Amino acid sequence: MKKKQKKAVITGAAGFIGFHLAQKLLERGWSVAGIDSLTDYYDPRIKQKRLAILKKYPKFRFYKLNIAKYAPFEKVLRKEKPDDIIHLAAQAGVRYSLTDPWAYIESNMLGTLNVFEAAKRLKLPRVLYASSSSVYGLNTKSPMSEDDRTDTQISVYAATKKANESLAHSYNALYGIETVGLRFFTVYGTWGRPDLALFKFVKKILSGEPIDVYGHGKMKRSFTHVSDIVAGIAAILDQAPRGRNTLYNLGGAEAVPLLAFIKNIEKEVGKKAKQRLLPMQAGDVRETIADWSKAHKELGFVPRTTMEEGIAEFVAWFRSEEKFLRSLKEPKQ
């Protein structure tokens, strides 16, 4: 018997992770409907470029809409009738949540409520949604595990992600929708966000400009290559929904100090960085190190891309698109 073609709706499909996930599912023969409002937190021209790549796949469709408005969003879901919904749309960025907290409440709280509510009304069996390592907040235990308490968020961004996890619990308890929260740890890769460190560092080191190094370079991160994140999500989609409410840490294999990360970029670019060592920024957490043993045990998740490989790939990509990438507007702060 011919296998039924799988259909996914991805919110935030023009975003960094959504783009890579859509591409992976399309390569695997899925039909994908992408939703995104193309916000201008960072220059939407890079979102258009990602969409142009996705639109080359005949089984990709795109809907430009704001998920914080319920009716048009439900209409798209009724039309698409997806097997799975992967909810990645959000106002991202820790620091900007101190400047414009309202953007986070609209996209992350109202938007996520709408996703769960639509799943309930349309009787969708499962919602995968993006959470974040930032929910661990002031926890000092390292590495961070899904069993740890998470009640000390220190930014509005992190608080909205924690609220999403609570909503997921409620929708699961009330209506039996399977809810799977994905706590991503510092994701990087090609077509990455211009507001994130790797993008800013490569851009400035290449042109000899100084870079701002917060926490005096002592922050540690589980940098995670986007292909590993996407492989983790695909492994969840390969399993049939079974009505649970659960969370997975998806994070890189190594705990990397920021200065080591910068050293690696310098090596790849072939230039020394001019560093401005600065204190920690408000809202930022000193260490986010992933314990990903649960994802390993239940999904076979293993972060495969080393930092050296990932940075080399990113620098090569940046160079190949340099003129365009330098023409992008500075992200909001």
Ligand SMILES: NC(=O)c1ccc[n+]([C@@H]2O[C@H](COP(=O)([O-])OP(=O)(O)OC[C@H]3O[C@@H](n4cnc5c(N)ncnc54)[C@H](O)[C@@H]3O)[C@@H](O)[C@H]2O)c1
């Ligand atoms: N990149 C990381 O390191 C990281 C780490 C932890 C969690 N996350 C989470 O993963 C998800 C994807 O992140 P990303 O790095 O791809 O960010 P991104 O900003 O590149 O992608 C998010 C997309 O959502 C869209 N969007 C925002 N508000 C919307 C709305 N109301 N309606 C429709 N679309 C809307 C934006 O236009 C954007 O294209 C987000 O939920 C983010 O919070 C990312």
